[in-house]
Each structure stands twice: as C-alpha cells, then as structure tokens.
Amino acid sequence: xxxxxxxxxxxxxxxxxxxxxxxxxxxxxxxxxxxxxxxxxxxxxxxxxxxxxxxxxxxxxxxxxxxxxxxxxxxxxxxxxxxxxxxxxxxxxxxxxxxxxxxxxxxxxxxxxxxxxxxxxxxxxxxxxxxxxxxxxxxxxxxxxxxxxxxxxxxxxxxxxxxxxxxxxxxxxxxxxxxxxxxxxxxxxxxxxxxxxxxxxxxxxxxxxxxxxxxxxxxxxxxxxxxxxxxxxxxxxxxxxxxxxxxxxxxxxxxxxxxxxxxxxxxxxxxxxxxxxxxxxxxxxxxxxxxxxxxxxxxxxxxxxxxxxxxxxxxxxxxxxxxxxxxxxxxxxxxxxxxxxxxxxxxxxxxxxxxxxxxxxxxxxxxxxxxxxxxxxxxxxxxxxxxxxxxxxxxxxxxxxxxxxxxxxxxxxxxxxxxxxxxxxxxxxxxxxxxxxxxxxxxxxxxxxxxxxxxxxxxxxxxxxxxxxxxxxxxxxxxxxxxxxxxxxxxxxxxxxxxxxxxxxxxxxxxxx
Amino acid sequence: xxxxxxxxxxxxxxxxxxxxxxxxxxxxxxxxxxxxxxxxxxxxxxxxxxxxxxxxxxxxxxxxxxxxxxxxxxxxxxxxxxxxxxxxxxxxxxxxxxxxxxxxxxxxxxxxxxxxxxxxxxxxxxxxxxxxxxxxxxxxxxxxxxxxxxxxxxxxxxxxxxxxxxxxxxxxxxxxxxxxxxxxxxxxxxxxxxxxxxxxxxxxxxxxxxxxxxxxxxxxxxxxxxxxxxxxxxxxxxxxxxxxxxxxxxxxxxxxxxxxxxxxxxxxxxxxxxxxxxxxxxxxxxxxxxxxxxxxxxxxxxxxxxxxxxxxxxxxxxxxxxxxxxxxxxxxxxxxxxxxxxxxxxxxxxxxxxxxxxxxxxxxxxxxxxxxxxxxxxxxxxxxxxxxxxxxxxxxxx
Numbered sequence: 001x002x003x004x005x006x007x008x009x010x011x012x013x014x015x016x017x018x019x020x021x022x023x024x025x026x027x028x029x030x031x032x033x034x035x036x037x038x039x040x041x042x043x044x045x046x047x048x049x050x051x052x053x054x055x056x057x058x059x060x061x062x063x064x065x066x067x068x069x070x071x072x073x074x075x076x077x078x079x080x081x082x083x084x085x086x087x088x089x090x091x092x093x094x095x096x097x098x099x100x101x102x103x104x105x106x107x108x109x110x111x112x113x114x115x116x117x118x119x120x121x122x123x124x125x126x127x128x129x130x131x132x133x134x135x136x137x138x139x140x141x142x143x144x145x146x147x148x149x150x151x152x153x154x155x156x157x158x159x160x161x162x163x164x165x166x167x168x169x170x171x172x173x174x175x176x177x178x179x180x181x182x183x184x185x186x187x188x189x190x191x192x193x194x195x196x197x198x199x200x201x202x203x204x205x206x207x208x209x210x211x212x213x214x215x216x217x218x219x220x221x222x223x224x225x226x227x228x229x230x231x232x233x234x235x236x237x238x239x240x241x242x243x244x245x246x247x248x249x250x251x252x253x254x255x256x257x258x259x260x261x262x263x264x265x266x267x268x269x270x271x272x273x274x275x276x277x278x279x280x281x282x283x284x285x286x287x288x289x290x291x292x293x294x295x296x297x298x299x300x301x302x303x304x305x306x307x308x309x310x311x312x313x314x315x316x317x318x319x320x321x322x323x324x325x326x327x328x329x330x331x332x333x334x335x336x337x338x339x340x341x342x343x344x345x346x347x348x349x350x351x352x353x354x355x356x357x358x359x360x361x362x363x364x365x366x367x368x369x370x371x372x373x374x375x376x377x378x379x380x381x382x383x384x385x386x387x388x389x390x391x392x393x394x395x396x397x398x399x400x401x402x403x404x405x406x407x408x409x410x411x412x413x414x415x416x417x418x419x420x421x422x423x424x425x426x427x428x429x430x431x432x433x434x435x436x437x438x439x440x441x442x443x444x445x446x447x448x449x450x451x452x453x454x455x456x457x458x459x460x461x462x463x464x465x466x467x468x469x470x471x472x473x474x475x476x477x478x479x480x481x482x483x484x485x486x487x488x489x490x491x492x493x494x495x496x497x498x499x500x501x502x503x504x505x506x507x508x509x510x511x512x513x
Numbered sequence: 514x515x516x517x518x519x520x521x522x523x524x525x526x527x528x529x530x531x532x533x534x535x536x537x538x539x540x541x542x543x544x545x546x547x548x549x550x551x552x553x554x555x556x557x558x559x560x561x562x563x564x565x566x567x568x569x570x571x572x573x574x575x576x577x578x579x580x581x582x583x584x585x586x587x588x589x590x591x592x593x594x595x596x597x598x599x600x601x602x603x604x605x606x607x608x609x610x611x612x613x614x615x616x617x618x619x620x621x622x623x624x625x626x627x628x629x630x631x632x633x634x635x636x637x638x639x640x641x642x643x644x645x646x647x648x649x650x651x652x653x654x655x656x657x658x659x660x661x662x663x664x665x666x667x668x669x670x671x672x673x674x675x676x677x678x679x680x681x682x683x684x685x686x687x688x689x690x691x692x693x694x695x696x697x698x699x700x701x702x703x704x705x706x707x708x709x710x711x712x713x714x715x716x717x718x719x720x721x722x723x724x725x726x727x728x729x730x731x732x733x734x735x736x737x738x739x740x741x742x743x744x745x746x747x748x749x750x751x752x753x754x755x756x757x758x759x760x761x762x763x764x765x766x767x768x769x770x771x772x773x774x775x776x777x778x779x780x781x782x783x784x785x786x787x788x789x790x791x792x793x794x795x796x797x798x799x800x801x802x803x804x805x806x807x808x809x810x811x812x813x814x815x816x817x818x819x820x821x822x823x824x825x826x827x828x829x830x831x832x833x834x835x836x837x838x839x840x841x842x843x844x845x846x847x848x849x850x851x852x853x854x855x856x857x858x859x860x861x862x863x864x865x866x867x868x869x870x871x872x873x874x875x876x877x878x879x880x881x882x883x884x885x886x887x888x889x890x891x892x893x894x895x896x897x898x899x900x901x902x903x904x905x906x907x908x909x910x911x
Contacts, residue, residue: 205867208866208901226901363899365865366784366862373674396901397901398867468891501884505900511897511898
C-alpha cells in the first residue's frame, strides 16, 4: 500500500517541504530509498526498520520503496526518519490515512524507537505554517523551538510508539498523549533578558574603552580595541552583548533559525534568546568562519548574526579569513558557493576586535616596549586595510595598575544600557520606513540627510578633515559615529563636541600605515 | 708651485688610483693589514705588483691566497672607470684630500668611498642617538640639526632611523650641510625609509663609507662606521640612548679620539634617556643649550625663523621661546581654560588619556578629555600618536 507523509528539509536558513512517499508491496524483500539523498539520509532505512522492530512492530518481508520528493534537490540530515517510520506504519494500515493529513513529521530515530533531536526545526515549522500545514510533530527536545511560530500546532514526541498512539487515538484523547507545546516568545525574551550576562561594573578604569563600547552598542558600530595583555579587552568585549537592547521576536527567529540549521539548538536551550557572542580562535579556517560543507552550513559570522563577533588577537588571524569578512560587513549577509549549490546566510554582526599594539604589547609606552619601529609597523600592518576601513571606533586600553584593581567599581551595565536604549529609540524613529536600522547602516548617499550639520559644525568638520588628514570614507564614518554620540546625548543636532569626540575614536591613520 | 701640485695630483689619480681601488675593494682584510701592506711596499701599485711573498708578511696564508684569486679576476682600469661612471670617488690616506680630522684618529680607515663633496676643515658635530627615539628625542634632534645647519656647522651622522636621520634631515632643510657615514656601500641606501635623505646628501654634503660599493648593510659593519662618524666631527652629541645602546660605542670611540662628548639630559623615568644620563654622570657635558655648543665651536648661533611652523596657532607660543633647545610651552592667549589645562598636562613623551587626566588640576578632572584633546590636535598643538596616546606637537608636521 502507498502513503504520503509530509516532512521538511533545509536549504540554507530556508526550508522547503518534502513529501515522504512510502510504498510497501509484495515482491522480493528489499528496502530501497530514492530522492537525491546524502549518505546519512540513506542510512535512514536501517535506523527505521530496526527502530520499528524494537518498538514491537512486526514488519512483514515486503518490498519497501521510499521516495523523498522533490527528487532533484539534494537532501541531507537524519530528520526524515520519523516521517519514513510513520509512512511505513501508514502503509501497513496501522491507522487511517486521514490521521496524518496536514501534519508534518520531523525527527531522527534511535534503534530503540526513541525520537532524537533534529536540525532546523524552527525554519521548517515556519515554512510549514506558511504552506498551511496544521500541526507538526517534532522531537521533544526541539518542541519549544518550533512552538514560537504562531498559527501552527507543535507537539513534541520522544518515542515512535507515542506518535503511533497519538495517530490512532480519537481527536478528544489526542491532547493527552502528545500535549500541545506553547511558547510565548515576547515574555520568554523578557524573562531571559540580561540573565547571566557579565556586568560592566566589573571593569575598572578604562574610561575611553567603556565609552567606546557604549557608543558602539548604541549605533551598532564596529569596534577595535588595542592594549597590552591583561588590560581587559576580552572582558569588555564579553560585556557588550549585555548592553545591547534585547532581541526582538523577529531577531530571535532569525538567530534561532541560523543556530537551528547549524544544529546548535535543542541542547539545553531551544531558542537563542540572548544576543549571540561568537569568539572564534585565531586559527579558525575560512570554511568555519564563513560557512562550508557540500551543502554549506552556516559559519561563525552567521552564528554571530544580530550579535557580536569578537576577534581576539586580530593580527593572528589568517589574512584570507579577515578578508572574507569584507562582503558580510558591507552587505550583512554571506553567500557561500559549493558543489551542492550556493547558499546565502544572514550575517549582520557587530565586529569587535582586540589586539596588542605590538609584539610585546606595550607600545607606545617606550619605557616598557622594546620592539623596534619596524617590528611595530609590521605587526600593525597585519591588520589589513579593508578591515581597518570598516572599523568605526578605535580605542586603546591602558595597562591596569594595582591601585586600579582595588579601586571603585565602574558603572553598571543596566545604567549604560538605559542610555543605549534611548539612543536606539531615536534611531528607530529616524529610520522608520527605511532599510536602515542603526546609524552604522547609513549609506553614503543618505549621510547629508541623517547627519546634517549646522554652519559652525560644518566649519569644524572641515578643520578636522584637513588637520587630521581624513579620507572620504573616514569622514563619513566619523559623521556616523558623531550621530550616535549625539543620539546618546539626546540631541537632535550633531554638535561640535560630538564631532570632536567621534574624531578621538577614529582609527588614527598615521598609527596604522 | 701650485700648478705642480695639481699636476702631481692628476698624475697620481691616473696612475695610482686604480690600484688603490683594487686594494680597498678586497673584502677579507682588516684596515690595519691594509695600512701595513702599503707601508711595506710603499704604495698601492707596489702592493699590486709585490706578489705573494710580500703579501704574506702582512697577511695570513689564507688571506694571501684569497687576495691572489681576487687579483686575478680584477681589472684595475676597468673597475676604476666603472667607479667614476657611478659618480663614486675614492680617497685614501696617501691622498692629500683625505679629511684631515679623520687622518688624526688612531687606525684611520685607509680608503674612503664617497659621493658628494669631501669633508674639509669646516666645523662639524656628530649627532647620534636611538633609532626608536621618543618624541622628545626627535624634537631635540630636529632643533639641533636645524640650529647647526643654519650656523654653518656640518652635522655628521649615520643616516639611521630615528635621531640620526632626523637631525641630518633638519640640517639639510635649514640649508646646512651634512655628512652621512654608511655601514654599507655608498651605492646602497640603508635604511630604505631614508631614501630621500640619501639622495639629497651628496648635493649638500657627502655620503661616505669605508666599504666598497655594493657592500650590503651587515650588523658587524656598523661599529667601524661609528668610529668614522666621531672621527669626522669636532664634538659628539648623544640625543637619546638606552642603558645598553649601540650609540654608546660611538661615545667610547669619540673619547678614544679625543672628541668632546655632549649628552642631552633626560628624565630619570625615561628608559630612553638612561644612557645619556649615565654619560653625564661619567663626565660628559650635559647639553643644556645648543647655542653654547655652537659658540664653543667658534661659530655664531643663528636661530632664524622656523622653516616649518607647526601651525598658525602654535607659532605665537613658540616665538617667545628664549631657550631654543627646551620644549617648554608658553601660555597661549585666547585658549579656553580647560584646553590650556589639558595642554599643560601634555608632554613631549606620549601620555595616555588616563595619565593626562591625572595631570589635570582638580577642577578639570571631570571634563570630556577626548573632545579637548582632539581640539588641541586640530589647533596643531598636540598629536594623537596612537588611539589613546597624545603628546605635544614638538616638531613641525612630519
């Protein structure tokens, strides 16, 4: 007998529905699977038949054919197991065909019949809702992840017998067998907001760096911190997500989708409820950074979507890896092309970099640094120009002296965040109805509109331009940062003070070249 | 009489020089050995024709063998013509044009390759110091070079990065003269950053080297070079040196040669001044006022107008300076009080923002420093040398 079960597969962060067709007919006993399957998807037949046997089903020696349609798209992963298993039971008439109507099945099967975690539940459930599917049965571990999608019923199952019982039960008893999973995203995000995040009050001193972090957070600007070892560069970087505004529901879905595709959800946390903070090792490979695989999986920069990508020891990163950041920094997404096709992942992150100013770390304190000028230049020049070109704020940290360590504590994250939120609100109002979200996104063409200057400020900017030898790009960046500083101060107009402060944080050209 | 000298010299050039070049181009022989050979044989030409037996009296067997091989491959006339075509001159101890001051030092180099005008009798001061100098060092080196250049005193130095190059460049910019002594061939520019200076020097002084053209810059070539730097000068000024600095080798040699040594004093907290301060304790004269140095050499110090004023705003402050060597800052009228306070808290040495804040009077402790500092930069009174360090603009725009 023939049956069709609905399931889903991933293509990047997008999902599409897959019809799992199972035919059980008389003939020589065999089990064949078709539909452009990868190795692990093909292995499904062993898992499913053994799982069904161990779950107590008696499978007659028949000819089983499974087709995953559309047949021309390459399918990866193990999440089809449950659908195939249910399809076989349907073909063997264990329940009425109506029971699986408008229902999507997703999950991997263990040999004992348990339903295991799957990749990409969120994007698949989202697509199912869009296509008018009524309910989804997903692994218990991923249920909360799928449940955030409105307009679709999501139930978590932990064993295939549960699923069978559910399908055989009367409508009224069903709720008891597999209860509906409910998740209110907004309240969840509110609840999770700021929990367990390290606080800025643990950072002593470093006034410039703290201020730079605040400006960066308010305008989503890219930040570079230079300073000796132990000055607190990573400490500050780790605290930046805590002063960023909490994820919106839409952002949460985006970040969870990426994490889900990468297979990172379900383990403890179903949803990405906090701003991501990714800190790859300097030896990270190009594929790990931007994404890779036959059908490319998201890389670190996509996992940092809507959050912070922290590159510690910036000069130690391979040049090709740093250069690969150029497209994502410009376009907020990354396209990876492989034999399996080319996939675009979102990657709108805030770049935070940290580095020592020279091999020993104490330049320009000539009393401590004994690196030669050439060594220092060589070290600094390892940071490629294109990356430096995309840094909005550059700040130097001072070595912490012993009195500073015991000194009074700095301002708390909550207080900083309050100001950041006000600045964000001004930006939301300013950019309403445009593609821009933050000051950092302002396009060169719109600079005059959003960063208008008065006569006095124009003259000031001209003087800055000339005396600090700014490039056109640096000029624009400075204006954007000044816009954020003005927003933080609650001013509609950019004042001279704001321009001056923005200039302080520009990457000093003479220092880098 | 005079005609005869000229005639003699020309004949000497024609006949003797190709052999002198041969002798000075052989790399595996010390200066003492060269001099001994010439003494033994009488002239370079005689050395050339003397043969192995005589050579062995001054050289080891191995060296003599090498010299034999070298000589067989060497075409004296052709090589000499090539040297002339490259605009490189050679002067030896046997030549009357050999710099007199250098001739007097113990173990004077036998031959000197040069480009430009050979050093004569004019007063000269060697300005030496750290390659990675501080703003203070570069400020002093520049002021010193400028003053010497303007007062008709030649600046002798090694064309290195840092103090050497800065003082030489300043002297040339002030219209003065400078001699650059290289640790490589005179046709090799080292370090590359100083190419502009390297190209200007032959026109406003001289490039000198005891190494044959084509010799690359090797670490072991530099101590002998330092000997020539001090040997060419009447006095040596050390601008900045660490406790263990190569500059101190120059000082030892200068003392051997009986040259007056001056050291520019620095603060005891600056590692880059440790060498200088120690020299002062050991008896070097502290250079408190560059004009005194000029006067000590019998010249009239000429201050003149600054060739490169820092900025319109800064010029007023600088004009009133009496003590040309120090980097003291005059009050600038019209500056808002908080800016003036920040300016006073700055120094020629780079200071971090936190240090600057500490240096402010109590009532200004809470101001927004970043904006003030940038304002000073725009006014041309300060320089942001790294994202978090500032110093007073000591020199003109670089």
